[in-house]
Amino acid sequence: MNQYFRPNIAAMASYVPGEQPKPGTQFIKLNSNENPYPPSPAAVAALQNITAEALRRYPQPFADDFRQAVSQVLGVPKDWVIVGNGSDELLNVLIRACVEPGGKVVYPTPTYVLYKTLAQLQGANFVEIPYGIDYQLPLDELIAAQGAVTFIASPNSPSGHVVPQKYLRELAGKLSGILVIDEAYVDFATENALDLVREFDNVIVIRTLSKGYSLAGLRLGFAIAHPQILDGLYKVKDSYNVDAIACAIATVAIQDQDYKNACVEKIKLSRAWLQQELENLGFQVRDSQTNFLLAQPPLGNAAYLYQELKKQGILIRYFPQPQLDDKLRITVGTEEQNQQLVAAFRRLCDGKD
Numbered sequence: 001m002n003q004y005f006r007p008n009i010a011a012m013a014s015y016v017p018g019e020q021p022k023p024g025t026q027f028i029k030l031n032s033n034e035n036p037y038p039p040s041p042a043a044v045a046a047l048q049n050i051t052a053e054a055l056r057r058y059p060q061p062f063a064d065d066f067r068q069a070v071s072q073v074l075g076v077p078k079d080w081v082i083v084g085n086g087s088d089e090l091l092n093v094l095i096r097a098c099v100e101p102g103g104k105v106v107y108p109t110p111t112y113v114l115y116k117t118l119a120q121l122q123g124a125n126f127v128e129i130p131y132g133i134d135y136q137l138p139l140d141e142l143i144a145a146q147g148a149v150t151f152i153a154s155p156n157s158p159s160g161h162v163v164p165q166k167y168l169r170e171l172a173g174k175l176s177g178i179l180v181i182d183e184a185y186v187d188f189a190t191e192n193a194l195d196l197v198r199e200f201d202n203v204i205v206i207r208t209l210s211k212g213y214s215l216a217g218l219r220l221g222f223a224i225a226h227p228q229i230l231d232g233l234y235k236v237k238d239s240y241n242v243d244a245i246a247c248a249i250a251t252v253a254i255q256d257q258d259y260k261n262a263c264v265e266k267i268k269l270s271r272a273w274l275q276q277e278l279e280n281l282g283f284q285v286r287d288s289q290t291n292f293l294l295a296q297p298p299l300g301n302a303a304y305l306y307q308e309l310k311k312q313g314i315l316i317r318y319f320p321q322p323q324l325d326d327k328l329r330i331t332v333g334t335e336e337q338n339q340q341l342v343a344a345f346r347r348l349c350d351g352k353d
């Protein structure tokens, strides 16, 4: 059937999301960086209050209620905010709006694999520049590449590191194209790059409710940038890209900062505990500013451990690719989930399983 497709679509591989076991099955799911805690009770109550009338009508085309809430919470003007059906949609809209087929999409690797997929969909060229030792940003190469769009995930997945703001500032000033700073994990980090949006009209910061706010199923992401950048993106996005339910729930969820911050604090404590336990088992674990850890098992048997854990009903992420195929990416779960994970690793590492 491939003859029906554009050549770049026929040739490309699909993006592979983390496995999603059927609801009701007994998996400990630590493979997609979902938040292990439920969403804000106020947001769940807002779901109960969705009316039939709200579903009968088309939703707000620009998710105004949610943008108003973002404006209050982050202290940015409302017209500097765009809302998407997950931040993935906004990444997609950006590439469609800014990169010609044959144009250049640039990013340091390893990083979020979707950047490559989206570039391929657009028929764009992707320029992958490896991170240096200890995830040093390859600043000169990124500048030299002059992408129409340059993606930096900060904190990055799967490494968990934050790119220091001084490097992002230098990059923004020396790129003629757009610099996308993907802050999907910002809620778990000690710094962010929101200030750069005010300094540079080519910077866009992208955030999501999927990780910090426990709302991955809702599909709600947003971005902050100069209104003239957003004007271009509005031409490309679907008219009604954010549904009425998502807009209503997200508006309540983002205003419940106390609840989100309490969940984040629990996860940070668990992150420290899990890192220590893994290190006690001989793993090398990177310090992380996210809700996951990148851990290198002592015997170099990452693929084996991934498979064995899966047999035991524990899902973590294994990336069979250079730089990562000796490591495991582990989402921080509830205390109990983390304990079960550590117990399973201990049995496997002791060879008693």
Ligand SMILES: *Cc1c(COP(=O)(O)O)cnc(C)c1O
Pocket (backbone or CB within 6 Å): 033, 085, 086, 087, 088, 089, 112, 153, 156, 157, 182, 184, 207, 208, 209, 210, 216, 219, 220, 221
């Ligand atoms: C999870 C993730 C996203 C996707 O977020 P959604 O809002 O759920 O689409 C984007 N970027 C990175 C780096 C992520 O890890």
